[in-house]
Amino acid sequence: xxxxxxxxxxxxxxxxxxxxxxxxxxxxxxxxxxxxxxxxxxxxxxxxxxxxxxxxxxxxxxxxxxxxxxxxxxxxxxxxxxxxxxxxxxxxxxxxxxx
Amino acid sequence: xxxxxxxxxxxxxxxxxxxxxxxxxxxxxxxxxxxxxxxxxxxxxxxxxxxxxxxxxxxxxxxxxxxxxxxxxxxxxxxxxxxxxxxxxxxxxxxxxxxxxxxxxxxxxxxxxxxxxxxxxxxxxxxxxxxxxxxxxxxxxxxxxxxxxxxxxxxxxxxxxxxxxxxxxxxxxxxxxxxxxxxxxxxxxxxxxxxxxxxxxxxxxxxxxxxxxxxxxxxxxxxxxxxxxxxxxxxxxxxxxxxxxxxxxxxxxxxxxxxxxxxxxxxxxxxxxxxxxxxxxxxxxxxxxxxxxxxxxxxxxxxxxxxxxxxxxxxxxxxxxxxxxxxxxxxxxxxxxxxxxxxxxxxxxxxxxxxxxxxxxxxxxxxxxxxxxxxxxxxxxxxxxxxxxxxxxxxxxxxxxxxxxxxxxxxxxxxxxxxxxxxxxxxxxxxxxxxxxxxxxxxxxxxxxxxxxxx
Numbered sequence: 001x002x003x004x005x006x007x008x009x010x011x012x013x014x015x016x017x018x019x020x021x022x023x024x025x026x027x028x029x030x031x032x033x034x035x036x037x038x039x040x041x042x043x044x045x046x047x048x049x050x051x052x053x054x055x056x057x058x059x060x061x062x063x064x065x066x067x068x069x070x071x072x073x074x075x076x077x078x079x080x081x082x083x084x085x086x087x088x089x090x091x092x093x094x095x096x097x098x099x
Numbered sequence: 100x101x102x103x104x105x106x107x108x109x110x111x112x113x114x115x116x117x118x119x120x121x122x123x124x125x126x127x128x129x130x131x132x133x134x135x136x137x138x139x140x141x142x143x144x145x146x147x148x149x150x151x152x153x154x155x156x157x158x159x160x161x162x163x164x165x166x167x168x169x170x171x172x173x174x175x176x177x178x179x180x181x182x183x184x185x186x187x188x189x190x191x192x193x194x195x196x197x198x199x200x201x202x203x204x205x206x207x208x209x210x211x212x213x214x215x216x217x218x219x220x221x222x223x224x225x226x227x228x229x230x231x232x233x234x235x236x237x238x239x240x241x242x243x244x245x246x247x248x249x250x251x252x253x254x255x256x257x258x259x260x261x262x263x264x265x266x267x268x269x270x271x272x273x274x275x276x277x278x279x280x281x282x283x284x285x286x287x288x289x290x291x292x293x294x295x296x297x298x299x300x301x302x303x304x305x306x307x308x309x310x311x312x313x314x315x316x317x318x319x320x321x322x323x324x325x326x327x328x329x330x331x332x333x334x335x336x337x338x339x340x341x342x343x344x345x346x347x348x349x350x351x352x353x354x355x356x357x358x359x360x361x362x363x364x365x366x367x368x369x370x371x372x373x374x375x376x377x378x379x380x381x382x383x384x385x386x387x388x389x390x391x392x393x394x395x396x397x398x399x400x401x402x403x404x405x406x407x408x409x410x411x412x413x414x415x416x417x418x419x420x421x422x423x424x425x426x427x428x429x430x431x432x433x434x435x436x437x438x439x440x441x442x443x444x445x446x447x448x449x450x451x452x453x454x455x456x457x458x459x460x461x462x463x464x465x466x467x468x469x470x471x472x473x474x475x476x477x478x479x480x481x482x483x484x485x486x487x488x489x490x491x492x493x494x495x496x497x498x499x500x501x502x503x504x505x506x507x508x509x510x511x512x513x514x515x516x517x518x519x520x521x522x523x524x525x526x527x528x529x530x531x532x533x534x535x536x537x538x539x540x541x542x543x544x545x546x547x548x549x550x551x552x553x554x
Binding site for chain 2: 007017022023029030032033038039040041043044046047048049050051053061067069073074077078079080081082084085088
């Protein structure tokens with residue numbers, strides 16, 4: 001169990017990390033980065049899996065099922081969309097313009 | 100043993116997420132970044148199946164299969180121009196999942212520590228608002244909702260609904276009765292809808308980014324409830340990074356976040372304001388425009404949302420190539436908030452094969468306009484409106500703009516005569532050196548290409 005103060009420290013350090021990690025992002029990466037961070041909070045899937053895996057009543061199972069369903073869409077959709085956006089950044093495209 | 104394996108995998112996943120995000124914030128390493136984060140996600144998900152005492156595994160697998168299949172197909176099929184609303188909808192799903200986790204926790208009643216239940220409740224509120232708000236943002240960008248609901252006392256009503264959902268939330272945390280929990284979630288979902296409805300399309304990117312940060316925070320909070328370190332770290336990191344990103348976007352539009360959320364500006368007003376007295380719009384046809392372009396020394400292309408709507412990026416890349424064959428120096432001027440999202444234009448033009456070195460930021464390119472023979476504005480409006488520099492009464496006064504009006508000639512490709520996305524009349528269009536080329540961006544550019552080839 002993470003106790004109160006450890007939790008607060010963890011929260012503070014993670015928040016600073018998030019702020020620092022993207023503080024020098026160029027404008028062209030704003031949208032892909034938003035999409036990428038959208039993918040990362042898809043980690044809620046592991047929580048939803050644990051919640052459904054621990055569900056004891058039918059109501060809990062239904063809610064848990066919805067949770068896993070939504071979280072998986074966050075993960076898979078977030079990944080696909082981000083990957084497609086970032087694929088535009090690969091090198092060797094200019095030859096298409098020069099013909 | 101299994102527990103330790105799960106915990107180690109979460110530790111590794113957290114590191115991979117942070118490195119992945121770090122890499123995604125530089126163009127050179129960005130592509131690798133999503134792979135790092137993806138690897139972290141895969142490790143975390145697979146090892147979660149080893150969690151001791153995990154039941155309902157068949158249900159979990161079915162939910163993953165359905166959700167994964169639907170998201171994979173929709174994410175693959177959607178056009179590049181529709182990416183912003185897809186980010187919104189997938190983000191809303193994450194918020195909904197966080198709310199679902201909280202719902203199970205709250206329904207179990209105050210048996211657990213009250214602090215834990217309170218954290219679950221806070222995460223539920225944020226997650227539910229993010230869920231319904233993101234759905235509205237999606238519907239607006241997708242064109243399913245065209246109307247912005249605004250009425251007197253709207254902010255008061257919203258505040259009351261928020262207040263009521265907080266009260267219901269406190270009751271749900273203390274009692275955990277089905278009634279209070281259902282009421283709590285209903286009110287939180289309604290609040291998300293109400294707060295997003297009056298916000299105009301132009302401000303949607305900022306709002307989506309805000310909901311993205313909210314979902315991150317909700318995931319982090321539910322991480323405390325489930326004692327799951329990977330969720331705490333990934334959620335909080337995204338919450339903080341998303342907040343910064345939201346501020347950066349709002350700043351690029353010279354608007355405060357409060358203004359975006361509560362002012363209701365940023366939507367077509369429907370009533371175009373009359374143009375400056377004694378000035379009129381001067382049309383030009385494609386033939387003349389093509390000749391003007393072909394015999395220029397320098398042409399600066401300013402793309403905007405109209406280009407994205409018309410899917411004209413490929414034609415524009417072709418046009419640029421043709422002009423270069425005519426010995427014209429072609430540059431692209433990208434405003435930070437051109438299109439629906441910062442970076443929207445870059446992504447589309449890169450897709451069409453325009454080399455990165457031709458895309459220039461506002462700061463780089465603004466000095467170049469004075470030396471350019473033609474500024475070709477394609478479906479952009481507010482980002483080239485000179486009244487942002489001069490007219491203190493204008494709602495966009497102070498927003499950094501591209502100084503297209505300083506070019507010797509300006510050609511504006513525009514669908515119709517109406518005002519732009521913000522409903523503000525654009526004085527650039529009435530300039531003595533400005534000519535209007537009406538039509539759908541793709542058709543018009545296609546016309547220009549034909550004319551250039553014929554020269």
